[in-house]
Amino acid sequence: MTPEQLSTTIVDVLTALTDEGLLALPDGVPTSVTVERPRSKEHGDYATNVALQLAKRAGTNPRALAQLVSERLLASDGVTAVDIAGPGFLNITVAADAQGKVAADIVASGASYGANDSFAGERINLEFVSANPTGPIHIGGVRWAAVGDALGRIFEKSGARVTREYYFNDHGSQIDRFSSSLLASAKGQPAPEDGYGGQYIHDIAAAVLTERPDALESEDPQEVFRSVGVDMMFTEIKKSLHDFGVDFDVFFHEDELHKSGAVQRAVERLRELGNIYEQEGATWLSTEKFGDDKDRVVIKSDGNGAYLSGDLAYYLDKRERGFDRCLIMLGADHHGYVGRMMAMCAAFGDTPGTNLEILIGQMVNLLRDGQPVRMSKRAGTVVTIDDLVEAIGVDAGRYALARYSSDVNIDLDLELWARATNDNPVFYVQYAHARTCRMVENAADLGMTVQDAVAAFDAGLLAHEREGDLLRALAEFPRVVTAAAELRAPHRVARYLEDTASVFNKWYDTKECRMLPQGDEPAGPVNQARLVLTLAARTVLSNGLDLLGVSAPERM
Template sequence: MTPEELSLAIENSLNEALAEGQLELVEGADRPQVKVERPKNRDHGDWATNIALQLSKKVGKNPREVATILSERIQQIDGVTKVDIAGPGFLNIVLDAAAAGELAKTIVEAGKSFGTTTELEGKTINLEFVSANPTGPIHLGGTRWAAVGDSLARVLEASGANVVREYYFNDHGGQIDRFARSLLARAKNEAAPEDGYGGEYITDIANRVLEANPGALESEDPQEAFRAAGVEFMFGDIKKSLHEFGVDFDVYFHENSLFENGKVEELLEKLKESENLYFKDGAWWLKSTDFGDDKDRVVIKSDGNAAYIAGDIAYFQDKTKRPENPADLAIYMLGADHHGYVARLKAAAAALGDDPDMVEVMIGQMVNLVKDGKPVRMSKRAGTVVTMEDLVDIVGVDAARYSLTRYSVDSNIDIDLDVLTKQSNENPVFYVQYAHARTCAVARNAATAGVERTAFDASLLDSDADSELLAVLGQYPNAVKEATNFREPHRVARYLETLAGAYHRWYGNSRVAPQGEEEVSDLHRTRLWLNDATRQVLANGLGLVGVTAPEKM
C-alpha cells in the first residue's frame, strides 16, 4: 500500500464519519487534507497522521475524541493491522506484511512514473538560473546554480509543470565594456586595464578574435570589434561547458534586446499610470518598500532615462506575456549579493498589475573548494576564481553535480575534493551510485540462477530488513513533493542516501539468488521484486538530480 493509497483510504473514512454525523464541521470551517508520514520511531508503526489534531477545532471536539472516532474506521481498512492513538491525538498505523509489501510490485509496474504527480499540470514555470555574465568562465557559484537549477527544473517537471529553463544573457553595460577593453589590451600586448579581467582565457579569446578577424586591431572601432566577437566566443564557451555539465536551456534571453526593440521606453510610459509608481524630485519611483525593500527605487531618472531596474521590469513583462509559454510563475535563482532583488522584483510585478506572488526569488550562498584541509582559491585559466571546468576536471560531472545539489542553497558549503575522489562509502555520490550498481548486479546474478519476477507474495516480505527498505521506498513520493513545494532538490539527494543505506543493509540480510543446491522459491522471486523496486527508485531519484545511475562500478 502506497502512502497515497493509505491517505485516500483515511480520507474516505473521514468522509463516512462526516456523512453519518459522527463528526460535523462548524460553520465556515474548511476540511484539512489527510496526510500520512513515517513516524520517527518505527516502533510506533508504519505510518502516522495528525488529521485528528487538525480537525479538532473544526468539529468542536478534543483531538483524542476525534482520533477515537477515526481510529475505529481506519481499523477497518484492508491491510491495516492496528491503529494506536498517541500523545494528544496522533494516529499511528501498522500495516500487515502483505499490504506493506505490495509497494514493491507497485513501484516496478509504475517504473519511471513512480513518484511523479500531476500537481502542477497546466502551469508554466519560467526558471531562470546561472545567467553568468559572458565576461569569463562560470565560477563555482554559477556552477552551483547550474546543478541546483537543472535539478529543480527536473523536480518541477516530475510534478507536472511545464518548465522553461532560461538564461539571462547580460550583454548590456559596463562589465561588457571592461571585458572588451581587456581583450583589446591583450591583443596589443599591453597590460590589462586596472578594472579589467585577467587569466589565460582572455589571451585565448583575444587570439580567437584575431584569428577570425585578422584586421580587428586596424578596424574603425577596434574595441567594438573585440566586444562583439569576444562576447560571442565567450558565450559559446559557457554554453559548451554547461552542456557538458548536463545543463541546457530553452531560452537564451539577450538583455540588449530590451533596449534595442524599444520595450523599455514603451514600458516607462505605461508605468507612469501605475499606482505603484510616484513622481518625486523630477524622477519616477517604484514603491518597492511596500514589498520589503529598504528604500524605494528610481525607475525613470530625472533626465528621463531608464534606471537599471526598468530593464528588470521589462524582462518580467516579457516572461509573462510571450506568445509561447507565457509564465504563470517566474522563479529567479540569484547570488548571495542579490537579496535586495526579492522586494524589487515583486514590486515590479505589482507595478505591471500582476500578482507579486508570481515572482519567487531564491538566493544561493557561497561555495568553497577544500583539498588537504585547505581552501583551493585560484584557477590557472580564470586567474582569480575556481571554475566549473576546474571542479569537473578533478571529480567528474556526477560528483560535482551531486555534491552541489545535496545541500540547501541557503547554506555556505565546503566541497572536500579528497572525499569526492574516493571510491568509498565516505563519498556520498559513490554510496548512492554503488547501491544502484549493486541492485543491477543482484538482478544479473538472479537471472543466472533462474530467478525471475514470475510470482509475487507480498506476505513473504516480513523481515525487519524488508520492512525498513519498504518504509524508505514509501517515502520517495513525499520527498519529491517536498522538494517541489519548498523548491529544495537537496531533499531528493538526502533521501537517496537514506535509501542507499537501507538497501545496503537489506543486501547483507536477504539473498535473492539461491545458494548451493537450494531451489528457487517464491521468496527469491518476491525479493527480486523488492530489489528491482529499489533499483527503480534509485534511478528515478538520481535522474532528478541529473546524475547517472551506473549498472556496474
C-alpha cells in the same frame, strides 16, 4: 500501502463518519491528511496527527476523535493495528501483503514512479546561472547550474511545464571593460585597471585575431573585440554548461530589451497603472508603497535606463510569454535586491512570491587537504565550472552542489568527492544502484526472469523487518519529490537517496533476506518476491539520481 494510499483511506473514514452524522466538520472533510513514518519502529508503520488537527473543528477532544477514527480504520483493508498515543496520535500498522504491494506498484510505474500533479498545468520560467559573459562560470554560478537544473527536473516530475532560461547581461559597463581587456591583450598591453585578467582573456583575444586578422586596424577595434569576443565567451559558457549536463531552452540577451523598445513598453504599462512619475528630470517607479525601502529611478535624467529598467522589461516579457511563475536564482550578493524586485512585481499588479519568486544561493568554498582552493589556472582569480569537473567529475560535482540547501554556505572537500569509496555520498548512492543491477543479472543467470518474478509476486512474503523498512523507504519517494518541488529543495532528494541506499544495504546484508537461492536450491516464491523488491529499489534509486541530473551506472 503507501503514505498517500493510507491518507486516502483515512479521508474515506472521515467522510463516512461525517455522512453517518457521527462527526461534524463545518469546513468539510480535508482532501488529504498527513501520514508520516514514526521515528520508533515500536510505534507501527505509520503515524498521523489528524485527530489533533480536527478535534477543535469537530467540537470534541483529540483522544475521543482518535478513538472514533481508529475503530473504523482498523476495519479497513490492509490495516492490522491502530494504537492511540499521547494526546491523540494514531500509530498504524499495516499488513505485510498491503505493504509489499508497493514493490509491484513501483516496478509497474517504472520511470514515472515519483511523479505527482502538484504543479500540473503551471508554466514556470526558471532563470538560473545568468552569469555575466565576461569570463568562465565561477563556482557560485556552478552551484546554481546544479540546483537550477535539478529543480527544473523536479518541477517537471510534479506536472509543470518548465522553461530553463539564461539571461545574458550583455548591456552595460561590464561588457565595455571586457572588450577593453581583450583589446589590451591583443596589443600586448596589461589589462585596464578596472578590466579582467586571467589566461582566458589572452585566449579569447588571440581567437578574435584569428577570426578577424584586421581587428586592430579596423575603424573601431574595441567594437570588434566586443562583438566577436562576447560571442566567443557565450559559446564557451554554453559548452561548459552542456558538458555539465545543463542545457537551456532560452538564452535571452539583455541588449535586446534596450534595442527593441521593451523598456519603454514596460514603463508605459506601469504609467497606465499609476505607478510611474517624473521628478528632477528622471522617471521613477513607485516601489516604496509596495514594500521597498524607497522609490527607484527607472530612466535617469540623462535619458539612459537605470539598471532596474531592464528588470522591468524582462519581467513583463516573461509574463507576456504566458508564464504563471517566474523564478530567479541569484547569488548572496543580490540579497538586497529582492525587495525592489518584489515591489516591481506588485507594481505590475501581480503577486510577489507567486508570480515572481527569488531564490538566494550562498557561497561555495572548495577545500583540498583542508586548505581553501582559490585560484584557477585559467581564470586567474576564481575556480570555474571546468576546474570543478576536472577535479571531481560531472556526477560528483552536480550531486555535491545539489546536496545542500541553497541558503547555506558549502565547504566542499575535493579529495572526499573524488574518492571511489562509501564515504563519498554520490558514490554510495550510485554503488547501491549498481548493486541492484548486479543482483538482477545474477538472478537471470539462475533462470529468474523479471517477467516471471512479477507474474508470481506474492506481496505477503516480504514480511521480514528489514523488508518492511525498505518498502516504507521506497514508498516515501513520491512525497519527497512533492516536498522538494513545493519547498524548492532538491537537496531533499539527495538526502533521501542516501537514507534509502542505507536501508537497502542493511536489507542486502541480512542473511535471512537473501534474494538468490542458496546452493542447488530452486528459486522459490520468496526469491521471486525479493527480486521484485530489488527491482523496485533499482527504480527508485535511478529515478532519484535522474532528478539530480546524475547518472545511475549499472557497474562500478
